[in-house]
Amino acid sequence: MLTAANIRKTFGGLVAIDGVDLEIGRGEIVGLIGPNGAGKTTLFNTITGMLEPEEGTDITFNGEDLVSLETHEIARTGLLRTFQIVRVFDEMTVFENAVAGAMFGTEESISREQAEERAREVLAFVGLEDKSEMKAGSLPIAQQKQLELARTVASDPDLVLLDEIASGLTPGEIEELSDTIRRLRDDRGISVFWIEHIMDAIMGTADRIIVLKSGQKIAEGTPEDIRNNKAVTEAYLGADDA
Ligand SMILES: Nc1ncnc2c1ncn2[C@@H]1O[C@H](COP(=O)(O)OP(=O)(O)O)[C@@H](O)[C@H]1O
Ligand SMILES: [Mg+2]
Numbered sequence: 001m002l003t004a005a006n007i008r009k010t011f012g013g014l015v016a017i018d019g020v021d022l023e024i025g026r027g028e029i030v031g032l033i034g035p036n037g038a039g040k041t042t043l044f045n046t047i048t049g050m051l052e053p054e055e056g057t058d059i060t061f062n063g064e065d066l067v068s069l070e071t072h073e074i075a076r077t078g079l080l081r082t083f084q085i086v087r088v089f090d091e092m093t094v095f096e097n098a099v100a101g102a103m104f105g106t107e108e109s110i111s112r113e114q115a116e117e118r119a120r121e122v123l124a125f126v127g128l129e130d131k132s133e134m135k136a137g138s139l140p141i142a143q144q145k146q147l148e149l150a151r152t153v154a155s156d157p158d159l160v161l162l163d164e165i166a167s168g169l170t171p172g173e174i175e176e177l178s179d180t181i182r183r184l185r186d187d188r189g190i191s192v193f194w195i196e197h198i199m200d201a202i203m204g205t206a207d208r209i210i211v212l213k214s215g216q217k218i219a220e221g222t223p224e225d226i227r228n229n230k231a232v233t234e235a236y237l238g239a240d241d242a
Pocket of ligand 2: 040041
């Protein structure tokens, strides 16, 4: 589904992504972990067209070359993301946020009624239906994250990229979110590529985990493999935020 070869991104003299290859298959939940500054968010920014990669980078999604596309064109191919710092429309209601997601969707055209119908459905999916008329900015952060996810799902994506969606949540909220992410895949067939700092959340949910350190992929495997990988343990021990 998503295939990337030799992703490279530099900022001046800093090599933030240093030749990463990866693949995400249909129906997979893939985790992306690594110490702070490893390049995880930069990798998402590069895949989604928010940053232009270096020459030689090859990224295709559903057979389309993403490197030559703009962010909004990439969204139309069915690849959407959420942000590390949550981005909802604060002054709009929860419902209007979800409607906006549906209108912005990957389908060619959708009527206002269809968008509202879909908004109701995705809000129920993430458990926010009784918050519909509240201003998004007045929700606690955990629910803003659920809303950002709902808005993304309302756009009917094939693949979502989630950037630290569980950080700042209580263990109970993380459990609920992990369940929602599993249902994204199981009930809706949406693939997930998920950056997370909270190991328990990602280890218990992902089928496969990719580990970045200093812009390079240092390991890839099942959660079990990654837990027992010496290079990974050392990468975290050596990091100042481990
Ligand atoms: N827009 C930018 N300009 C310059 N340097 C950046 C920019 N974005 C990220 N970096 C640098 O790239 C490296 C990787 O950052 P980032 O992708 O945010 O890491 P992570 O998400 O893994 O914590 C860091 O050294 C960071 O300071
Ligand atoms: Mg980051």
